[in-house]
Amino acid sequence: MPTNPVPDIVIGRLPIYLRALAHLLAQNKHVISSEELGQRVNISAAQIRKDLSYFGEFGKQGSGYNIAALQAELCRILKIEKERPVVLIGVGDLGHALAYYGGFAKEGFRIVALLDNDPAKIGTEVNGIAIKDAGQLETTIKEKNIQTAIIAVSVDAAQSVADVCVRAGVKAILNYASITLSVPEGVRVQYIDPVAYLQRMMYYL
Amino acid sequence: MPTNPVPDIVIGRLPIYLRALAHLLAQNKHVISSEELGQRVNISAAQIRKDLSYFGEFGKQGSGYNIAALQAELCRILKIEKERPVVLIGVGDLGHALAYYGGFAKEGFRIVALLDNDPAKIGTEVNGIAIKDAGQLETTIKEKNIQTAIIAVSVDAAQSVADVCVRAGVKAILNYASITLSVPEGVRVQYIDPVAYLQRMMYYL
Numbered sequence: 001m002p003t004n005p006v007p008d009i010v011i012g013r014l015p016i017y018l019r020a021l022a023h024l025l026a027q028n029k030h031v032i033s034s035e036e037l038g039q040r041v042n043i044s045a046a047q048i049r050k051d052l053s054y055f056g057e058f059g060k061q062g063s064g065y066n067i068a069a070l071q072a073e074l075c076r077i078l079k080i081e082k083e084r085p086v087v088l089i090g091v092g093d094l095g096h097a098l099a100y101y102g103g104f105a106k107e108g109f110r111i112v113a114l115l116d117n118d119p120a121k122i123g124t125e126v127n128g129i130a131i132k133d134a135g136q137l138e139t140t141i142k143e144k145n146i147q148t149a150i151i152a153v154s155v156d157a158a159q160s161v162a163d164v165c166v167r168a169g170v171k172a173i174l175n176y177a178s179i180t181l182s183v184p185e186g187v188r189v190q191y192i193d194p195v196a197y198l199q200r201m202m203y204y205l
Numbered sequence: 206m207p208t209n210p211v212p213d214i215v216i217g218r219l220p221i222y223l224r225a226l227a228h229l230l231a232q233n234k235h236v237i238s239s240e241e242l243g244q245r246v247n248i249s250a251a252q253i254r255k256d257l258s259y260f261g262e263f264g265k266q267g268s269g270y271n272i273a274a275l276q277a278e279l280c281r282i283l284k285i286e287k288e289r290p291v292v293l294i295g296v297g298d299l300g301h302a303l304a305y306y307g308g309f310a311k312e313g314f315r316i317v318a319l320l321d322n323d324p325a326k327i328g329t330e331v332n333g334i335a336i337k338d339a340g341q342l343e344t345t346i347k348e349k350n351i352q353t354a355i356i357a358v359s360v361d362a363a364q365s366v367a368d369v370c371v372r373a374g375v376k377a378i379l380n381y382a383s384i385t386l387s388v389p390e391g392v393r394v395q396y397i398d399p400v401a402y403l404q405r406m407m408y409y410l
Contacts, residue, residue, distance in 0.1 A: 078404050080404050197220075201393040204393050
């Protein structure tokens with residue numbers, strides 16, 4: 001474990017490394033140099049070595065990284081070795097697509113509860129999970145001991161949904177509503193706002 | 206126009222400010238201090254002032270920002286005043302949700318073409334747009350003079366789709382496939398990988 005806090009931007013790159021390592025393993029590769037990995041992820045080899053050095057020694061000088069070992073170590077660092085239950089709030093077009101997205105469960109994020117406030121949806125199933133009334137959000141989170149929530153409700157509802165999540169014990173929120181959420185210290189929020197990403201790129205055109 | 210290159214991280218915050226300004230206008234507010242804006246977006250007032258200072262003077266000391274004027278100026282800086290045509294490749298669950306997402310057109314990103322390689326989908330309409338054969342990607346981009354692409358295909362297909370986009374003239378790619386794309390200098394890619402965001406947050410639990 002690192003003695004100094006690791007910059008969040010470094011933590012943010014670890015999943016990118018992990019993603020590339022998984023692809024490499026799928027291609028039956030076993031060892032990779034920081035240079036090759038860097039080319040795969042568009043990050044310099046020096047940056048990769050510096051990022052990993054926060055967590056100790058990985059691989060021997062000149063012999064490259066053992067891919068499976070590095071993958072296991074990064075999973076340990078990120079605390080993603082075990083499966084985690086996730087609640088998804090808002091089952092509109094986007095929530096529906098997210099409920100069917102296989103990538104979450106494959107990486108250990110199992111959506112165990114779906115909630116919506118639309119009476120026409122409550123009780124129907126999506127991908128084998130019955131949609132519950134949004135009014136049951138707090139009890140659902142507590143019962144299932146959920147720490148991770150995906151918010152895919154409208155901008156108007158997002159803050160109040162987040163408030164309930166936090167009150168019930170959620171510590172990590174993936175927010176698809178295009179609004180900055182106010183959460184207490186100790187709760188993390190990551191934002192997915194495709195429009196903001198598009199706007200950002202337009203500057204360079 | 207700034208004389209020195211503006212750090213990309215600053216450019217990345219401008220859409221966040223814009224989003225908050227739009228919400229403020231919708232609430233009939235007209236003026237806001239950097240402190241209030243900072244609270245809204247979880248960014249310090251000093252950071253906001255510093256970010257904006259790259260682009261000149263905004264508002265008078267002590268009187269706050271005129272929200273509509275700042276919004277117009279940020280749109281000008283990001284070059285998002287005019288509508289831009291967008292091509293969406295991959296109309297699976299996610300692509301379907303994106304094709305229906307109203308947020309793109311509302312902010313000037315109009316999806317004008319949908320493409321897929323599934324014969325069962327080609328020719329069918331989604332949100333009023335007929336799905337074309339993915340083989341027509343290059344001609345579609347050229348004909349419609351498209352510079353912006355949203356890639357929502359599988360990991361295996363993403364790089365080859367990106368290659369065609371770039372060859373046809375695309376300069377900005379929003380990539381939903383969980384793979385790092387290789388693109389030439391001058392082409393921007395932004396990644397939307399919800400699993401990577403979830404993994405990043407787990408570190409802090």
